[in-house]
Structures are given as C-alpha cells and as structure tokens.
Amino acid sequence: MKRDKNLPLTETVYYILLALLKPAHGYLIMEKVEELSDGQVRMAAGTLYGALETLLRRNFIKSVQTDDSRRKVYVITDEGKRILCLDCQRMSHMIHVTPREGLQ
Amino acid sequence: MRKCRFSLDLEHEEKWLTEMAKQGLSLSRKTVFGYEFWQIPPQDTVIRIDYRHFNRPADFEDYRMLFKDSGWEHIAGTESSGTQYFKKTDKEGETQIFSDTASKAARYRRLSSLWLSLALAHLPILISLIYSGTVDPLAFLKPRLLYYTPGLWDMTGGSFLDAFLFETPFAIMRGVSWLLLPVLVCLCIACAARSEMQYRKIKHGRKGGF
Known part of the structure; x- marks a missing residue:
C-alpha cells in the first residue's frame, strides 16, 4: 500500500494536531504542546506561527469563530484527524516490532 | 534619533x-x-x-x-x-523566536522571494522600454548612440566640437538614466541570491537530525 505523502509527521506537527483536538489559540497551543510532550517540545512564537500557516494551507486545521477578536482560535479538521491517526498507527507499529526484534 | x-x-x-x-x-x-x-x-x-x-x-x-x-x-x-x-519583555523566557532550524531558515526564504519578485516586477518595464526604443541597450557598446543631434558625426572642426560638447552632458544623463533600471534589477537579483544562500546555509549547515 502506498503511504500518504504527508507521513511521517514531525514531532512538533504531531503534538500541535493532538493539542487541537480541542479548539485553542496560539499561545494555548504552545502550552499544551509543552505539557503533552512532558516539557520536551518547547516551541517559539515564530516557529509556531509558521507551522500553523502550513497546517492551514494543507487543511489539517481550520480557524473557528470566537468572542476574542484579537486571537484566532484553531481546531483540527477531519483531514487532520485522519493524518494524525495514520501517523499514530505508524508509530504503534514501530513500537510493536521493536521488542519482537530483541530490543528491550 | x-x-x-x-x-x-x-x-x-x-x-x-x-x-x-x-x-x-x-x-x-x-x-x-x-x-x-x-x-x-x-x-x-x-x-x-x-x-x-x-x-x-x-x-x-x-x-x-x-x-x-x-x-x-x-x-x-x-x-x-x-x-x-x-x-x-519576559526576563525569564526564550531568547529566540524560532525553535528549530527549518523555521529559522524559512525566514530567509521569504526574504529571498521578495527580492526575486521585485526583480521580476521591474523586468517587464525594462523590456517594454527597450522595445519602445526609449532605452537602446546597444548604446552601452556604442556610446555614439547616446547623441541625438542629427548629422553630428558628419560635422567637422569647430562646429563638431561645439555640438559635441553641448550634447555631452545630456548624453551622460541619458546613459545614467538608462542604466538605472538594469542596475536596480541586478541589485534585486543579487539580494535574492544572498538571502537564498543564507537560507541554504542555515538549513543544511547546522544540526537538525538526519
């Protein structure tokens, strides 16, 4: 089977999509990503902005209407969920085969 | 200040x-x-x-x-x-606005495409000036073409010198103004190339996994 060309996702993109299962604005995403990654992934503002722009262009996320007129709130799309699931399966597979090959 | x-x-x-x-x-x-x-x-x-x-x-x-x-x-x-x-503003916080190499480099890519689009925007103007005859690129090889006085090159002696010296400042101005646009386009292309080089240097030159 031919693999989706968007795979594998980078660690940052994976965590952003995971964070956006619930709607959030930019800074909230940064905090959520840091929390989800146990403090391993800390994104700077310029990097996050660029990543959000790319994800919007690929239709993995969309912006939603809110009361806050100054900050945009984003949420994952169905396409985003699909790609997130695919990448999760990809990593599950790696985790499954690793001990089988003898690595503890 | x-x-x-x-x-x-x-x-x-x-x-x-x-x-x-x-x-x-x-x-x-x-x-x-x-x-x-x-x-x-x-x-x-x-x-x-x-x-x-x-x-x-x-x-x-x-x-x-x-x-x-x-x-x-x-x-x-x-x-x-x-x-x-x-x-x-935050004394404790991060001192960088980019946290990975790719986004740090991408900043130069955006800068480079601006310079390139500036160069491309001026090219049609330059081409139309050449086609309409307002600018004659041959003049940079044959400076004689910068002089417009009819029959100037058939004159001799004092009348030639008078006419020649009279028109020289105008010819120089003509030459300089014709050069402006091509020089501008070249400068824009040079800036685009420089930014593109910085993009590549950052993207490939530093650690970033495999």
Missing part, C-alpha cells in the same frame, strides 16, 4: 539593534530611509526580526498577539513592511 544602515543579514541587524537598546536607543520605526529610535534608559533586552507579509488586518493582529502572549513586544513593522521587529 535617526540612523541609516543597510543590512541583508537579519542576524547582524538583530545584534546591532540589541546593542542599541543596551545603549538606551529603542527602535520605534523602520522606514526605507533608516531606523528611528526612542531614547530610553538602557535596557538589557533582546531584539529579534521576523520576515512576514499579511493580507488581512486580523491575521496581523493574531500574529502580534501570539508573540505578545509568549513574551515578545512588537515594536516596529506594518502589515506590508515585511520585516517585523520584536523586543523581549
């Missing part, structure tokens, strides 16, 4: 502006003519530059709020200015 400076290297510019802030000069505005500063008590801060254009005011506002929330005050730049200047 105003200062003039031209730099293609955003990292040098960041260093210089950070140094200025330490001396008590805080950037208030950047125009094509240079930098304008407020005089403030010396600040131990960091200035960083992003390069972005915005199509809608709401996008620009959202962008500035994201930086503000993460400890960066937007001090100069407009929706269409491209360069966006930020000052660190």
